[in-house]
Amino acid sequence: MNDVILNVSNLSFGYNREKIFNNVNFEVDKGDFVALVGPNGAGKSTLIKLILGQLSPNDGRVDLFLDEKLGYRDVGYVPQLGIGSSYTFPITVGELVSLSLHDETRGFKVFKCNYKDKVLDALLQVGMEDEINSLYYQLSGGQRQRVLIAKALVSNPSFLILDEPTNGIDFETRQKLFSLLHHLNVAHGITILMITHELSDIENYISKLYKLFDGRIERCK
Numbered sequence: 001m002n003d004v005i006l007n008v009s010n011l012s013f014g015y016n017r018e019k020i021f022n023n024v025n026f027e028v029d030k031g032d033f034v035a036l037v038g039p040n041g042a043g044k045s046t047l048i049k050l051i052l053g054q055l056s057p058n059d060g061r062v063d064l065f066l067d068e069k070l071g072y073r074d075v076g077y078v079p080q081l082g083i084g085s086s087y088t089f090p091i092t093v094g095e096l097v098s099l100s101l102h103d104e105t106r107g108f109k110v111f112k113c114n115y116k117d118k119v120l121d122a123l124l125q126v127g128m129e130d131e132i133n134s135l136y137y138q139l140s141g142g143q144r145q146r147v148l149i150a151k152a153l154v155s156n157p158s159f160l161i162l163d164e165p166t167n168g169i170d171f172e173t174r175q176k177l178f179s180l181l182h183h184l185n186v187a188h189g190i191t192i193l194m195i196t197h198e199l200s201d202i203e204n205y206i207s208k209l210y211k212l213f214d215g216r217i218e219r220c221k
């Protein structure tokens with residue numbers, strides 16, 4: 001039997017009376033690279049927020065099997081870029097990535113002694129180490145996305161969740177980003193769940209494909 005990292009069972013949710021999903025079931029195993037696709041407004045981002053515990057289900061369960069000591073810190077989350085998630089104030093790349101180590105007082109204490117090394121290491125993984133002192137808002141879209149991945153990787157998560165990380169990014173940068181994720185999956189053993197519209201570019205990398213539509217989820221691979 002495979003080692004399960006996420007189990008969603010009989011999940012139902014609506015922001016109001018109208019349900020966005022009904023009785024949704026799906027599973028992510030350790031080592032998986034899962035793609036989640038679906039039309040705009042289908043509820044993909046909502047599903048991620050339910051997984052992260054930012055929203056509570058109306059019915060059903062979300063079970064995440066994480067490192068007990070780390071809890072949600074064991075999940076790296078790259079939110080969908082948009083209003084509210086962009087950093088327009090003058091913060092450097094290094095400072096931004098280090099924010100993930102300051103989220104909780106406990107985390108800060110744990111990482112205090114070597115947090116600069118951790119930030120540099122996360123930036124090295126995404127090839128952005130030379131930009132550690134650059135201002136985040138002066139970077140290109142693709143560079144920003146790589147920095148946000150570094151921010152998610154800095155606490156060494158075993159599970160990485162990305163919500164449309166290639167929105168508004170050109171073809172070449174997108175290919176690089178996808179091969180980076182493939183590398184993190186294969187060489188570092190990080191389990192990945194990614195929402196995307198660019199399925200044709202990642203077909204060879206993914207182990208499972210789920211489609212979310214009409215309030216249902218269907219496994220297509």
Ligand code: ADP
Nearest residue numbers: 015016020038039040041042043044045046047
């Ligand atoms: P997707 O990510 O698939 O594009 P979302 O999960 O963002 O879809 O949204 C699913 C549906 O829920 C949409 O109809 C959206 O308008 C609605 N929605 C999203 N967030 C909220 C919210 N905070 N309050 C009420 N409705 C919401």
Ligand code: MG
Nearest residue numbers: 044045046080
């Ligand atoms: Mg979305």
